[in-house]
Amino acid sequence: MKHIVVLTGAGMSAESGIKTFRDHNGLWNDYRVEEVATPEAWARNMDLVIDFYNQRRKQLLAVEPNPAHYALARLEERFKVSVVTQNIDDLHERAGSTNVLHLHGELKKVRSSRNPDKVYELEGWELKKGDTCPEGSQLRPHVVWFGEPVPNIVPAAEICSMADMLLIIGTSMNVYPAAGLFAYTPGEIPKYYIDPGARDTDPIPGLHLIADKAGKAVPALVEKLLTGGSA
Ligand code: APR
Numbered sequence: 001m002k003h004i005v006v007l008t009g010a011g012m013s014a015e016s017g018i019k020t021f022r023d024h025n026g027l028w029n030d031y032r033v034e035e036v037a038t039p040e041a042w043a044r045n046m047d048l049v050i051d052f053y054n055q056r057r058k059q060l061l062a063v064e065p066n067p068a069h070y071a072l073a074r075l076e077e078r079f080k081v082s083v084v085t086q087n088i089d090d091l092h093e094r095a096g097s098t099n100v101l102h103l104h105g106e107l108k109k110v111r112s113s114r115n116p117d118k119v120y121e122l123e124g125w126e127l128k129k130g131d132t133c134p135e136g137s138q139l140r141p142h143v144v145w146f147g148e149p150v151p152n153i154v155p156a157a158e159i160c161s162m163a164d165m166l167l168i169i170g171t172s173m174n175v176y177p178a179a180g181l182f183a184y185t186p187g188e189i190p191k192y193y194i195d196p197g198a199r200d201t202d203p204i205p206g207l208h209l210i211a212d213k214a215g216k217a218v219p220a221l222v223e224k225l226l227t228g229g230s231a
Contacts, residue, residue: 001080004225005163006072007181008085008092011170011195015066015215016091018059022172037145042113046138050127053141057107058125060089068169068218069095078226082159086171086178088143101159103152103178109142153177160184166191167221168207170214194218 010020020026035041036052073096075081083092083100088107092100110127112118114137122139131139144150156178160166166185172195173179185191191207194217198209210217 001078002164003080003082003162004075004165004167005160005185006075006081006083006167006169007160007171007178008083008087008169009171009173009178010087012068012085012214013063013066013087013089013091014170015068015213016063016089018063018089018091020170020172022174033146037143038147039145040147042140042145046129049141050129053107053143054126056088057122057127060107061125063089063091065091065095066215068214069097071219071222073097075222075225082163084156084159084181086175101152101156103144103150103156105141105143107141107143110139111142113138113140150177153181156181157184161186163189165189167218168193168195169218170195172197192221194221 010018014020021028031052035045036049042049069091072081072083072092076098081097081099083097084103085092085100086103088102088105090106090108108122109119110122111120112133112135115135118133118135119142120133120139127139127141129138133139160181161184163185166182166189168182168191171178192210193207194210194212194214196211196213198211200209210221
């Protein structure tokens with residue numbers, strides 16, 4: 001069975017109503033990374049960081065997977081599929097994808113601020129200052145902040161090295177180490193980049209570019225792959 005590896009970013013969930021980060025109306029226009037998504041921000045202003053992720057979580061509970069998420073789940077009818085996502089939402093899982101690796105954490109989970117291995121599901125959307133794990137330390141979002149290690153990059157690189165086809169969807173490929181995963185895929189396999197901003201000048205050579213929104217382009221590509229037509 002052919003193994004398709006799918007690397008997704010914020011654009012995958014844009015049509016579900018979740019803002020991307022670096023588009024003109026993206027989240028990093030409304031917030032400064034240094035104030036909400038670094039260990040220093042957590043140390044300096046825990047209330048602001050907690051509120052930022054509470055708002056994201058509240059929104060996530062109100063949105064649904066879009067046609068691109070559902071199409072990727074259907075790929076499993078005929079292929080082994082590994083989704084490696086930079087997204088912290090759970091829309092791939094809710095659409096039915098069964099093999100999803102989150103590089104940057106998961107919004108619906110929290111963890112001990114002392115021991116990164118103590119991870120818990122959060123009921124509802126609200127984490128509060130004073131919410132502690134059973135060992136007594138403050139719970140924090142289970143999210144990889146800027147300046148923190150990305151432990152799942154190791155299994156992600158391994159997965160990429162075993163790909164027969166690579167799909168990159170809705171990511172600016174600006175953030176490392178995720179953007180470097182491309183280098184781990186075998187050189188000769190077909191590679192597609194679906195993103196309205198995809199253009200020949202992109203820093204990644206050797207890609208088939210599909211400059212369109214995920215909600216339209218992904219179902220079309222999946223249909224071709226499932227019916228055996230050349231993609
Ligand atoms: N369909 C497909 N792609 C889209 C769509 C859409 N409907 N709308 C926007 N895009 C594309 C944009 O053209 C852009 O290339 O999604 C991409 C979003 O890029 P970023 O905002 O940089 O998001 P991402 O690449 O996921 O960022 C990586 O940065 O801040 C961190 O941790 C955060 O995981 C995130 C990481």
